[in-house]
Amino acid sequence: MRIILSGGAGFIGSHLADFLTQHQHQVVSIDNLLTGEEENISHLASLEEFEFRHQDIICPLEIEGPVDAVLHFASPASPKDYVKFPIETLSAGSVGTRNLLELAKEKKAVFFLASSSEVYGDPQVHPQIESYWGNVNPIGVRSVYDEAKRFAEALTMAYHRRFGLDTRIARIFNTYGPRMRLEDGRVLPSFMTAALKGEPLTVFGDGSQTRSFCYVLDMVDGIYRLLLSQENEPVNLGNPDEVSIIDFAKEIKALTNSKSEIVFEELPADDPKTRRPDITRAKEVLGWKPEVSRGEGLGFTLPYFKEKLGL
Ligand code: UDP
Numbered sequence: 001m002r003i004i005l006s007g008g009a010g011f012i013g014s015h016l017a018d019f020l021t022q023h024q025h026q027v028v029s030i031d032n033l034l035t036g037e038e039e040n041i042s043h044l045a046s047l048e049e050f051e052f053r054h055q056d057i058i059c060p061l062e063i064e065g066p067v068d069a070v071l072h073f074a075s076p077a078s079p080k081d082y083v084k085f086p087i088e089t090l091s092a093g094s095v096g097t098r099n100l101l102e103l104a105k106e107k108k109a110v111f112f113l114a115s116s117s118e119v120y121g122d123p124q125v126h127p128q129i130e131s132y133w134g135n136v137n138p139i140g141v142r143s144v145y146d147e148a149k150r151f152a153e154a155l156t157m158a159y160h161r162r163f164g165l166d167t168r169i170a171r172i173f174n175t176y177g178p179r180m181r182l183e184d185g186r187v188l189p190s191f192m193t194a195a196l197k198g199e200p201l202t203v204f205g206d207g208s209q210t211r212s213f214c215y216v217l218d219m220v221d222g223i224y225r226l227l228l229s230q231e232n233e234p235v236n237l238g239n240p241d242e243v244s245i246i247d248f249a250k251e252i253k254a255l256t257n258s259k260s261e262i263v264f265e266e267l268p269a270d271d272p273k274t275r276r277p278d279i280t281r282a283k284e285v286l287g288w289k290p291e292v293s294r295g296e297g298l299g300f301t302l303p304y305f306k307e308k309l310g311l
Contacts, residue, residue: 007073009036080185093148173238177216178304205267207246215297238277
């Protein structure tokens with residue numbers, strides 16, 4: 001396949017580019033490098049299968065030649081980033097999605113949307129199943145991301161229904177692994193960096209809120225299976241192994257043999273209290289489930305953080 005991949009220099013996007021080129025697909029990676037990093041894809045630069053374009057999807061895309069699939073992974077994705085770049089986040093999910101849908105329509109290509117568990121907001125149904133409509137504050141600080149993803153899903157389904165476009169929607173839950181930016185504010189890079197530097201790990205709230213973390217290569221496998229499937233309805237992708245944030249802090253301390261103390265700060269507004277994917281649909285439709293346990297995945301991720309910190 002010849003694949004257009006927006007957000008191709010980001011965390012998940014760059015791992016996906018690795019996987020796709022390893023499977024002999026041609027990848028045109030598009031990224032404005034707002035939160036993506038060229039370093040994530042520098043090892044692909046010499047490959048014949050790979051091309052990078054430093055470009056913003058907010059502007060209409062002109063792509064020559066045939067295209068088989070358009071994968072939309074471009075957006076600031078950590079709460080810290082999307083609060084810092086609220087308009088860019090809304091634009092990536094709205095105008096950016098529209099431009100990529102138009103490209104897919106023009107090329108008669110499959111369109112794949114990287115959506116998010118954030119469409120469920122602070123969920124009142126647990127674990128989250130695809131049929132749940134969510135609980136989102138439409139004007140809260142997280143709304144720039146949540147509503148952009150919800151709009152992107154609505155627009156994707158509209159193109160599917162109105163034009164018969166062949167579409168996929170992945171609802172991606174918390175994902176971790178090498179290439180997360182150390183300062184991106186998400187819990188794993190923050191805890192890992194603090195623990196390795198011997199600085200305090202800052203838990204927001206009392207740490208009783210939960211998340212369920214999926215190793216990035218499991219996620220990429222799920223994404224690829226969904227791409228190859230015929231499934232037009234949203235599919236949750238994530239690891240259902242749920243942990244409280246306070247226990248997660250203790251796990252990272254133990255993994256890094258750190259003597260850092262754990263300190264507490266106020267919980268940010270609208271921070272979801274629980275999150276765990278129901279992956280029944282992914283199991284049934286894609287034959288997919290995560291294979292890497294949190295212990296293993298954190299072990300694979302630790303050397304990356306050590307190297308970045310020069311340890
Ligand atoms: N969190 C924390 N300390 C940090 C960063 C995050 O306690 O330094 C908490 C945050 O309040 C949330 C959870 O960890 O409850 C996951 O946050 P993250 O920003 O990684 O992603 P989210 O799942 O909220 O999008």
